[in-house]
Amino acid sequence: MYREFFWDFDGTLFDTYPGMVKAFITVFKDENIDLDESAVYKRMRQTSLGQTFKYYCDQNGLQDPKKMRELYNPVEEKLEENMHPFVGVKDVLERVVDEGGHNYLMTHRNQSSLEMLDGFDLKKYFKDAVTAEKSFPRKPNPASLNSLVEKYELNPENCVMVGDRVLDIEAAHNAKMSGILFDPDDLIVEPVEPEHRIHQISDIIKWID
Structure with missing residues (x-):
């Protein structure tokens, strides 16, 4: 998908x-x-x-x-x-790449996020990244997402943002793409309509096209 x-x-x-x-x-x-x-x-x-x-x-x-x-x-x-990755992260990132897709990092954290990914041998699965150093407006502003969509000439219909908070889903929708809400402990109660809501990262595998 x-x-x-x-x-x-x-x-x-x-x-x-x-x-x-x-x-x-x-x-x-x-x-x-x-x-x-x-x-x-x-x-x-x-x-x-x-x-x-x-x-x-x-x-x-x-x-x-x-x-x-x-x-x-x-x-x-x-x-x-x-700090460590959630269970299932490596398998999902790897599957995306194996199926011909791409992963992009979209975070308010600085370059330490890339260093932590590299420490667990996960950075290699990412095509590009937007970190705090690039000074885009913060989510839910879609500017950072749109920058990569434009850079790689992507179709938003084939794109999805995965995040654990309402602002991630709002950013996705503002960029005309879908959203997957990772809510492992059912804490998100604000009105938000992600296309999918999951409790474990491995659930994402079924939506990889």
């Missing part, structure tokens, strides 16, 4: 949320603020990292979410070595 797969990184290809939540809680704890791990994770999944910073700063009287984000980044980077 699909030949061109656009992949979100955090929470889709790699199980990065444990490290992200740990780093998030650490920087707030340094401000003598204790947060609930499950609540932080849920808010990250249902909104975004930036919105989660804004929410908890507002709740706790901190005036500068940007400063907290700057403190968070080096803490989170130290935890990257413990």
Whole structure:
């Protein structure tokens, strides 16, 4: 059904949320603020990292979410070595390529995403990538997706965006392509209409054309 797969990184290809939540809680704890791990994770999944910073700063009287984000980044980077791909990721990426399709990385994370892919011998399955360094507007703005569609002269009808949050599906639809929502713990309750909703990455194999 699909030949061109656009992949979100955090929470889709790699199980990065444990490290992200740990780093998030650490920087707030340094401000003598204790947060609930499950609540932080849920808010990250249902909104975004930036919105989660804004929410908890507002709740706790901190005036500068940007400063907290700057403190968070080096803490989170130290935890990257413990992050790993979800079960089934390699098999799906490999199958896409074997069937003549292509994989593209579409992430707000920086070049560390490519380094982590390379560390698990997965980077070779990707034709191209858009990371934070390319400074596109953030999802759900479709500019980053559209740039690759135009670069490789793709038909959006053959394209699909795989992500774990509403903004990934909205970005896909804004780019006139389909969306697969990876929602392993059924946390996404906002109105969103992905073409497919899955609990495990291996489910994607049946939609590879």
